[in-house]
Amino acid sequence: MSDGALRVLSYNVHRWGDDRTALARVVKACAPDVMLVQEAPTWWGTRRKRRAMAATFGMRYVAASARNAILVADGIELAEALHWRIRRPFVRRRLNFVATQLPGGAVGGQVLVGTTQVAVVCCHLGLHILGRQYELEQILKRCRAFGTPYLLVGDLNEEPDGPVWKRLAEEGLTDLGADAGPTFSSTDPHKRIDGAHLSPPLQGRILPTPASSEDLAAASDHLPMLIELRP
Numbered sequence: 001m002s003d004g005a006l007r008v009l010s011y012n013v014h015r016w017g018d019d020r021t022a023l024a025r026v027v028k029a030c031a032p033d034v035m036l037v038q039e040a041p042t043w044w045g046t047r048r049k050r051r052a053m054a055a056t057f058g059m060r061y062v063a064a065s066a067r068n069a070i071l072v073a074d075g076i077e078l079a080e081a082l083h084w085r086i087r088r089p090f091v092r093r094r095l096n097f098v099a100t101q102l103p104g105g106a107v108g109g110q111v112l113v114g115t116t117q118v119a120v121v122c123c124h125l126g127l128h129i130l131g132r133q134y135e136l137e138q139i140l141k142r143c144r145a146f147g148t149p150y151l152l153v154g155d156l157n158e159e160p161d162g163p164v165w166k167r168l169a170e171e172g173l174t175d176l177g178a179d180a181g182p183t184f185s186s187t188d189p190h191k192r193i194d195g196a197h198l199s200p201p202l203q204g205r206i207l208p209t210p211a212s213s214e215d216l217a218a219a220s221d222h223l224p225m226l227i228e229l230r231p
Contacts, residue, residue: 004114006229007031007207010122010153010196012038012222015067016053023219026211027057030226033076034111035059036122038155038222040069066105068122068154078109079117084142086123086135106139110148116231118202119143119150125157125164132157132164140171149202151229155222156195165195173197176227180206183223186216196225203230 009032013023027035035057041049047061050069054061059071065083072078084106108121123139125132143150152173158164160175168175176196177183183194198204207226209216216223 004231006111006113006118007033008120008151008153008227008229009035009224010038010194010227011035011224012124012155012194012220013040013053014220014222015039016041016049018220019215019218020053020056022215024056025215026209026219026224027059029211029215030209030224031073032059032226033073034078034120035071036120036153037069037071038122038124039067040064042067063107063109065107066124068105068107068124070107070109070120070122072111076111078111080146081107081109082142083107084138086138106142106154108142108146108150110146113202113229114231116202117148118229118231119146119148121150121152123152123154125154127157129158129163132162133167136164136167140167143199149199151196151198151202151204151227153196153225153227154194156193159191159193168195168197171199173199174204176204176206177225180225183225185221186219186223187221189223194222194225196227198229204228 050061054071063070063081106123182189182192184191
């Protein structure tokens with residue numbers, strides 16, 4: 001952190017299952033104070049895997065819910081860390097395709113931006129179009145409960161013309177990535193399905209990602225969003 005600004009990296013890391021060395025280079029190049037992770041590694045040895053992943057970035061694993069996690073750099077403290085299970089439809093139906101969905105969740109906490117307490121919240125919405133809207137209402141309720149300005153980031157699994165994005169605008173949040181370009185896929189970016197939304201009166205912007213295109217393509221199937229917050 002410098003000059004009161006906070007660097008936040010939002011990143012779907014694809015379960016830490018791609019090129020881990022390339023992923024570590026991307027994260028270190030971004031030098032975040034806080035990293036909000038979607039699709040963090042799960043199943044057997046979940047905490048051990050997440051601590052090991054954080055260590056490759058030179059960060060600490062501090063909180064998680066479902067497949068979302070928060071990592072922090074040295075000198076950054078996360079206060080009032082909260083994690084929630086988010087209710088979502090267990091079965092997703094589309095045309096003749098039926099699939100189950102993993103449980104949803106969101107994780108958040110408070111950090112200082114200058115002298116201002118700010119909540120940072122990370123989520124990963126599901127694949128069911130109506131389910132996403134239901135999940136978002138639960139998450140927004142919890143964002144408001146912090147009683148502070150907040151940054152909400154995540155893999156929204158929906159493009160900006162969808163109902164989730166419209167609801168975020170109705171909530172009065174600023175879409176920081178409106179001019180930042182697509183986030184999926186990393187090898188052929190053509191969809192913007194990852195969001196970074198900020199409540200007033202905070203100021204923020206998306207910074208260029210200081211990593212090579214080769215590392216970005218190898219590290220995950222999503223591109224990261226590097227956010228600078230100012231009070």
